[in-house]
Amino acid sequence: QSALTQPRSVSGSPGQSVTISCTGTSSDVGNYDYVSWYQQHPGKAPKLMIYDVNKRPSGVPDRFSGSKSGSTASLTISGLQAEDEADYFCCSYAGSYTLIFGGGTTLTVL
Amino acid sequence: EVQLVQSGAEVKKPGESLKISCKGSGFSFSLYWIGWVRQMPGKGLEWMGIIYPGDSDTRYSPSFQGQVTISADKSISATYLQWTSLRASDTAMYYCARRTGWGAIDYWGQGTLVTVSS
Numbered sequence: 001q002s003a004l005t006q007p008r009s010v011s012g013s014p015g016q017s018v019t020i021s022c023t024g025t026s027s028d029v030g031n032y033d034y035v036s037w038y039q040q041h042p043g044k045a046p047k048l049m050i051y052d053v054n055k056r057p058s059g060v061p062d063r064f065s066g067s068k069s070g071s072t073a074s075l076t077i078s079g080l081q082a083e084d085e086a087d088y089f090c091c092s093y094a095g096s097y098t099l100i101f102g103g104g105t106t107l108t109v110l
Numbered sequence: 111e112v113q114l115v116q117s118g119a120e121v122k123k124p125g126e127s128l129k130i131s132c133k134g135s136g137f138s139f140s141l142y143w144i145g146w147v148r149q150m151p152g153k154g155l156e157w158m159g160i161i162y163p164g165d166s167d168t169r170y171s172p173s174f175q176g177q178v179t180i181s182a183d184k185s186i187s188a189t190y191l192q193w194t195s196l197r198a199s200d201t202a203m204y205y206c207a208r209r210t211g212w213g214a215i216d217y218w219g220q221g222t223l224v225t226v227s228s
Contacts, residue, residue: 003154034213038155045205045221046155051214089155093213097169099145101155 004029004090004102011108017078020105022090023071028100030071034093037066037075040104041086049088050075077107085109112136114144114206114219121225122196129192130222132206139187140164143209146180146191149221150202160209161189196226 005023012018022029022037029035035053038046048057050066053073063079073092077084090102117131132144145160159170163182170180182189189206203221210216 032213034211036214038215045218046215047218048214048216051216052211057216091155091213091215097143097160098171099157099213099215101147101157104154 004092004100006088006090006102006105008103009106009108011110012077012080013110014080014082016080017076018080018107020075020077020088020090020107022073022075022092022102024073024092024100025071028071028092028094029068029073031095032093033068035066035068035073036091037064038089038091039084039086040089046089080109082109112208112217114208114217116204116206116219116222119223119225121227123228124195124197124226126196126226127192127194128196128224129190130204130224132189132191132219134187134189134208137208140184144182144189145207145209145215146178146189147205147207147215147218148174148202149205158191158204163187163189196224198226198228200224201226 037050040046053068054066065076087104089104094100113135140163146158148156158174159180161168161180163184179192205221206219207215208217
């Protein structure tokens with residue numbers, strides 16, 4: 001199983017929107033609506049931002065949204081804020097109790 | 111409050127054995143699948159495997175099958191990750207994490223840094 005494919009880095013100015021893509025296969029992203037996204041600040045544990053493709057846990061701002069088309073999922077962050085600067089990882093269920101992560105995307109807020 | 115508290119950082123030599131722990135509180139530990147995730151220095155997240163403490167049903171990622179052992183003791187709400195012979199390539203941060211639904215992790219431990227060096 002190969003990692004899901006994410007861009008290495010994205011950037012945007014405060015107030016702008018950015019979208020991070022996550023491409024898998026018909027065995028993971030394309031086969032299940034169980035895609036999640038995690039935010040990780042340096043030296044910290046990851047934090048769940050989106051689950052089941054487009055659901056937000058309590059406490060996550062509605063600036064964060066998720067979607068999926070075929071084998072590609074996306075995380076969109078609107079109204080960028082300085083504190084959004086972090087690494088973002090996508091994750092998909094891949095069957096047999098297995099999760100598969102993306103390689104991670106570094107978001108820089110200019 | 112849901113918490114997963116992991117054991118402290120470890121420094122080991124190649125060939126040594128190691129068992130790190132993760133203790134849960136604030137939820138019914140036996141009723142949730144708890145997974146382990148590796149993050150090598152400067153790298154991404156890798157799913158290692160998962161255990162259901164209620165009956166110790168354990169599933170491993172193919173990449174980690176045979177390389178580590180995951181176990182649990184539901185009486186003390188703990189899960190463990192164990193190596194019999196460490197290698198330098200095992201140097202990483204290891205997180206335990208609570209699975210919610212089929213494809214998400216809603217709570218993470220603080221991580222245990224394992225350093226393997228001669």
